[in-house]
Every structure is written in C-alpha cells, then in structure tokens.
Amino acid sequence: MKFCSECGGTTETLIPEGDSRLRAVCSTCKTIHYVNPKMVLGTIPAWGDQVLLCRRAIEPRYGLWTLPAGFMEVEESTANGAMRETMEEAGARIELGSLFSVFDIPHVNQVHLFYLAQLKDLEFAAGPESLEVKLFTEDEIPWNLIAFRTITATLKFYFHDRRQGVMSIHTGDIRELRLPHEPYTDLDRRQ
Amino acid sequence: MKFCSECGGTTETLIPEGDSRLRAVCSTCKTIHYVNPKMVLGTIPAWGDQVLLCRRAIEPRYGLWTLPAGFMEVEESTANGAMRETMEEAGARIELGSLFSVFDIPHVNQVHLFYLAQLKDLEFAAGPESLEVKLFTEDEIPWNLIAFRTITATLKFYFHDRRQGVMSIHTGDIRELRLPHEPYTDLDRRQ
Numbered sequence: 001m002k003f004c005s006e007c008g009g010t011t012e013t014l015i016p017e018g019d020s021r022l023r024a025v026c027s028t029c030k031t032i033h034y035v036n037p038k039m040v041l042g043t044i045p046a047w048g049d050q051v052l053l054c055r056r057a058i059e060p061r062y063g064l065w066t067l068p069a070g071f072m073e074v075e076e077s078t079a080n081g082a083m084r085e086t087m088e089e090a091g092a093r094i095e096l097g098s099l100f101s102v103f104d105i106p107h108v109n110q111v112h113l114f115y116l117a118q119l120k121d122l123e124f125a126a127g128p129e130s131l132e133v134k135l136f137t138e139d140e141i142p143w144n145l146i147a148f149r150t151i152t153a154t155l156k157f158y159f160h161d162r163r164q165g166v167m168s169i170h171t172g173d174i175r176e177l178r179l180p181h182e183p184y185t186d187l188d189r190r191q
Numbered sequence: 192m193k194f195c196s197e198c199g200g201t202t203e204t205l206i207p208e209g210d211s212r213l214r215a216v217c218s219t220c221k222t223i224h225y226v227n228p229k230m231v232l233g234t235i236p237a238w239g240d241q242v243l244l245c246r247r248a249i250e251p252r253y254g255l256w257t258l259p260a261g262f263m264e265v266e267e268s269t270a271n272g273a274m275r276e277t278m279e280e281a282g283a284r285i286e287l288g289s290l291f292s293v294f295d296i297p298h299v300n301q302v303h304l305f306y307l308a309q310l311k312d313l314e315f316a317a318g319p320e321s322l323e324v325k326l327f328t329e330d331e332i333p334w335n336l337i338a339f340r341t342i343t344a345t346l347k348f349y350f351h352d353r354r355q356g357v358m359s360i361h362t363g364d365i366r367e368l369r370l371p372h373e374p375y376t377d378l379d380r381r382q
Contacts, residue, residue: 001196002199003194003196003197004194005192005193005194005195005196005202005224006194007194008194008199008201010199011196033196034262036230036262036263037230037263037264037267038227039227039228039230071225071227072302073212073227073228074226074228074300075297075298075300076228076297077297077364078293078295079364098362099293099360099362102269102304104268104270106268109265109266111230111263113293169290171289171290173268173270
C-alpha cells in the first residue's frame with residue numbers, strides 16, 4: 001500500500017504504538033491500514049460415486065482441474081459463498097452438506113474451506129471462468145492435472161472418508177516447499 | 192475506499208467487466224480494489240474442568256469476558272494465529288488441539304475460528320488488551336457478561352461436548368437479529 005485509501009496521502013511502514021507488527025500508516029491522517037488473509041470457499045459436488053470438477057479458463061493454472069471455489073465476498077457466510085461459487089463456476093445447483101476441509105496456506109495468506117455437497121440435477125454448465133465441467137469417479141480424476149494442492153488434498157480425504165463410510169473434517173497447513181511435480185497452491189485473486 | 196492505494200488517484204464505485212459486484216476502481220490506474228471478510232482466531236484454553244477467559248480492556252465490550260481471540264495476521268496459519276492471540280491476551284502457553292468451532296457473522300464480514308487447547312501451566316497473565324484473566328468452571332462462567340455471541344456459542348458447545356465425552360466441530364451463522372439481552376457479535380479491528 002503506497003497511498004492512504006482514506007485521504008490519498010502517502011503512507012509509511014512502521015510499528016504503531018501498542019502494536020508489534022509493521023503496518024502501512026498514513027503520514028497525513030494517521031490511519032493504520034491492516035492487511036489480513038483471505039478466505040477461499042468451495043464445494044465437493046457429488047453425484048453418486050462421482051465428483052464435479054471444473055477446468056480453469058483463467059490464470060494461474062489455465063487448463064488445469066479444480067473444485068468450484070473462489071474468494072469469499074463481504075456480507076455472505078462461508079456456506080453461501082461456497083454455493084455461489086459452485087453456481088458461478090459450474091452452473092451447478094447443490095444441496096450443501098457439512099464443512100469438510102479447512103487448509104491454511106500461510107505463504108499466500110489464504111485459508112481454503114470446502115463443503116460437502118450433493119448435486120440436485122445434472123444440468124451443470126461451465127461458467128465464464130471454466131473451460132469445461134465434468135463428473136469424475138476417483139479412478140478417472142486427472143490427479144497430475146489438478147490446479148492446487150488444497151484441491152488434491154480435499155479430494156484425497158473425500159474419497160478416503162467415503163471408503164471408510166464416515167465423513168469427518170480435515171484441517172492442516174499447506175507449506176511453501178513443494179514436492180516434485182506438485183503444483184503451487186496459490187490462487188489468483190479472481191478465482 | 193476513497194483513494195487508490197496504488198497511485199493515490201480517486202476511486203469510483205462500479206461493476207468491473209466480467210464481474211457482478213460493485214467494486215472501488217481507480218479512475219486513473221484502473222486498479223480494482225477488492226474487499227474481503229476477515230478471520231478472527233481464538234482458543235478455548237482448558238485446565239481440568241475450567242476454561243480461561245479474559246476480561247476486555249478495550250472497546251467494544253470493555254469489561255466483558257471473552258475467550259482469547261483476535262484478527263488473523265498475514266503469513267500465519269489459523270493454528271499459529273490462535274496460539275499467538277492466546278499468548279498476547281492471556282500470557283498463556285498452550286498445547287493446541289483440534290479446530291472446534293467455525294462461525295460466520297456475515298453482517299460484520301467476519302468468520303470466527305476457535306481451537307481446543309490445554310494450558311501447559313498456570314503462569315498466565317493479562318496482556319495489554321485484558322483487564323484480568325481467570326479460570327472458570329461451567330457454573331462460574333458469567334454468562335450474562337460475555338462479550339460476543341460466538342464466544343457464548345463456543346463455550347456452550349464446549350461444555351456440552353465435554354459432558355457427552357466427544358468433542359466435535361461446530362459450524363453455523365450468527366445473524367444480525369438479536370434476542371433481548373444478547374450482546375452484539377462484532378469485534379473491533381484491534382481485538
């Protein structure tokens with residue numbers, strides 16, 4: 001942040017009194033500008049033993065597969081946001097289930113939440129940010145063409161839990177270090 | 192947002208091409224400024240059948256009781272943020288447990304996450320944002336002096352689960368409509 005969004009003055013980076021972190025502070029009106037991580041919300045839309053994936057029509061990871069997901073907007077709940085993204089990206093009407101995964105990705109300042117979901121019908125269709133949307137069984141999923149590690153992890157846990165017959169919540173961190181052939185986790189602002 | 196944080200130019204509120212929501216867009220450099228909800232992270236620090244609460248030394252809800260919690264910072268995980276806030280507000284060293292509650296509060300654009308925690312010792316102490324910190328059994332908790340509804344809900348679920356002998360995750364929305372005598376849920380920026 002170079003300029004104050006309140007008065008247009010220049011900002012300087014300093015630790016405000018009573019704080020312990022560097023913040024952008026306006027030199028003119030003294031407003032402190034906090035920056036906080038963002039939430040990405042998505043669903044695992046199921047139809048029998050299949051799940052619905054979207055092939056990305058936008059960067060990053062153009063052409064790779066993902067669960068429908070995107071940034072949480074103001075004045076919505078995580079559940080409503082997850083449903084909205086599922087409609088926007090996959091044109092899919094769902095019955096929302098429980099919260100299924102919560103993954104931290106500290107190096108990109110994001111937290112990803114995925115909800116279980118049941119497709120209400122098969123009238124889904126690619127939205128403007130998807131090249132195509134398609135149902136996959138576990139064996140059919142293009143595991144080496146998944147866009148983000150939180151998607152891979154969520155899908156792995158999902159099929160594992162389904163085999164066990166018990167869905168539980170899964171939490172954890174996705175760290176910056178990558179294994180060979182693993183894609184990065186960062187989502188762009190417009191997903 | 193009145194001024195662009197990138198170039199200092201004035202912003203206008205419009206729906207960008209390909210978007211469906213009003214955004215602050217810079218009239219000069221065309222940067223789109225997104226606003227997203229914030230996460231509040233906290234813990235339920237337990238010691239035997241007691242939990243540690245903090246009495247707020249800051250507005251809003253000065254003097255009322257809360258679990259240690261505060262806004263997630265960049266470059267930290269939800270778990271690390273919850274531990275940091277517990278140290279900052281209650282001076283308490285904890286062993287972090289599972290994610291316990293996730294509450295949406297859409298009307299204040301916040302999501303609150305609370306983790307289970309075990310106190311490592313009794314050497315806790317009020318931080319600068321707390322008047323005092325104290326252990327309470329369920330019967331001793333000042334239920335009508337709790338600062339926020341997400342705290343009340345988290346504590347009620349916690350003691351309920353403990354009686355049942357099974358801790359599970361709890362999710363839900365906190366809506367704007369209040370019942371009589373219920374405090375508001377909004378947290379201030381500095382909690």
